[in-house]
Amino acid sequence: MARKKFASCRLKLVLLTSFIAWSTVLSLDSSPGNHSDELRIGGIVDLTTHIGKEERAAMQVAIEDLFSDVDLNSPTLLIKDSRGDPTRAVSSAKNLIKKNHVAAIVGLRTWPETFFVAEVGNKSKVPIISLSNEVPSWSDSNRPFLVNAARGQFAQMKAVADIISSWKWRKVNVIYEDINSAVSAIIPYLISALQDAGSEISELLPLIPTLSDHSLSKSLRDLKNGQCRVQIVHASAPLAAKIFTKAKRIGMMEKEFVWITTVDTMNLIDTFDASIISSMQGVLGVKSYYSRSTMQFKNFRFRFNRKFRELYHHEPFHEPCVYSLQAYDAMRALSLALTDGVPRSKSFRNSTNNSLMLSISGEKIVSRISESNFEGLAGAFIFQKGILSHERIFRIINVVGKSYREIGYWTEKLGFSESTGAASKYNKSMRLLGSVFWPGGPWSAPRGWALPTSAEPLKIGVPVSNSHKEFVEVIYDQLGRGVVVKGFSINVFDATLKFLPYYLPHIFVPFNGTYDSLVEQVKLQNYDAVVADTAIVAKRFQCGEFSQPYADPGLQMLITARTKNINRAWVFTKPFSTTMWITIGIINVYNGLVVWLIERNFEVENQNNDFREGNLPYQIGYMLYSAFKTLFSLNVDNLRSHWSRLVMVMWLFLALVLTQSFTASLSAIFSDRGNDLAIVDVETLRSTGAKIGCDGGSFVVVYLRDVLKIHPDNIVRIYSEDDYAQALVNEDIAAAYLEVPYLKVFLAKYCKGFTTSGPIYKVGGFGFVSIVSPLNCSGF
Structure with a gap:
């Protein structure tokens, strides 16, 4: 009996709970806040950041401004806090669509949030208006209800590259926030822009926002110990503040260091406190440009400041940043799409117009937004092929003292200028803008590199068995160790190093073997490079990468000066x-x-x-x-x-x-100075079977055999420059083939009794060899 009473009570309790749940649902559906004639707009922002707070204030200002003269009730703006978490953003979007029946959703600062919420919008046919600057161009192909209302900032990487090019820095370090959007969007544009400017990335340092102070210090010290002194920082404002604070502490904000930041940091520099600003002295940055002199902006700034104080009275007062302007423009585009065709009169408000607004389909809203054409606070709001026109102008600012100074502007395809007016003068070099205050106080431009505190020198191979000592000669001491390497090739290499915009530590390593074997050591990565009188021929290209020739190319015949018998x-x-x-x-x-x-x-x-x-x-x-x-x-x-x-x-x-x-x-x-010299040509030598000399370890042996068709038995290998003169005088050989640089040295040394004959056969000349990807190195 007890069990039956308990089961009966339990059944009554379940029925009562179900009744209460259904009553709650019915009350929600019939509540005044959910009337079918009420227009609602959803907003998903990250309220843990200053950007999210500004976006919320700007959206509310936009609704108050844009619906004040329209014949319908102002829509309700429902803000959800995503906290930067894509999962929370998706949950908020589902809640706004299913429970609150919003006409559209605005916000979503990051691409991961946008990516997942756009899928929800597609299924529900609700427009998703993203404020992410990193939405890829292909995103709208399979997401018809996604509209990107933020301007792409990829052009800023060209501005950064032009700054680098202005000071002729050839190597840079890139410090970036390691999130998927940054890696897939901005960084490839930076790499491409730097390559176009003739620079390359020395180190890529990815950092996560939750990186510990110890790990951050270690990563920055590794950069400090290298030779590159130019740092590009592409990170959010909170992470950038940590980077500069730590960099100053470990001595990386001193003389010879260069720091350049992107808009992600500089757009929020007004929110940094004095301690962060003090650690950023000398930093050069790119900041978004928007006109601050228009009446439209001045009116917005007044209303925005009042709204921001109302919402966040504990927050310090700041000027509105470009992100709040983008949020205002996005809400304006949405409002124009919703109110298209609605009477703009305050004389009466009726439910007919509200129903008209609510009846607009999501496809129509997206289409109207894509056709927008107005001058917004952040610039012209015009879509081209479904993409909002990107930023073309950026401010160039320099952190000095308690704030920063604006030293000029950069315009895409035009370059740098001191103003943005029609009469502005543009220059590809930033030096037009005047002096820059660099870290450590100097006004003179840093060279961008310094001697590394710890760096392994390059191992450069040099030949020991060289028959032409004027080009490379290794001199050993009594213990058999190579102590001095000299010669013309070494002098050319040393002179080249003086023009490099960075330090190149190196050591010369003697190698006793043929030139082909020496070049093959580069392929085997035993040496990083070869500095010698190395002929540039096809076979060796398979083992290393050659520099431009530094000596005359060519191969020519050397003979004794004989005269014809004349009466x-x-x-x-x-x-x-x-x-x-x-x-x-x-x-x-x-x-x-x-x-x-x-x-x-x-x-x-x-x-x-x-x-x-x-x-x-x-x-x-x-x-x-x-x-x-x-x-x-x-x-x-x-x-x-x-x-x-x-x-x-x-x-x-x-x-x-x-x-x-x-x-x-x-x-x-x-x-006739030649006294009517006897003519000697390769055809005569080949037909008479005359002996021909050449360098024994050189490619010339194969060239004579395979190209000039000299019989191998008639090729005499010579291993010393002085042996050529003796062999020609003694008629051991009828002629010799030498590369043009060797020939010039020989004729300068033996002024009389020898001359050249026949044409110059074009070969590659002399060049230096550096390491490349391993390839097959067999065959000529």
């Missing part, structure tokens, strides 16, 4: 050929005969009897003598006939040309 007694005949000499003689005889015939028959007083007197042999001899004499003297006046004089003038002109040509040709023969 100097008859050298005067060389200017003209035999045929030419015969032709000159015939013309000379013919000319004399013509003159003789004309003058012999010419009878006048005091006529010239030389053409008439004497026998026939005498007349012929006189005729030839007269003709030949005209080459050296003028005897036209002795002629009596005008026809004779005409013939003689023509002959004199021809004689002048002949004598001038003869003189010039003979002078060229005697002034």
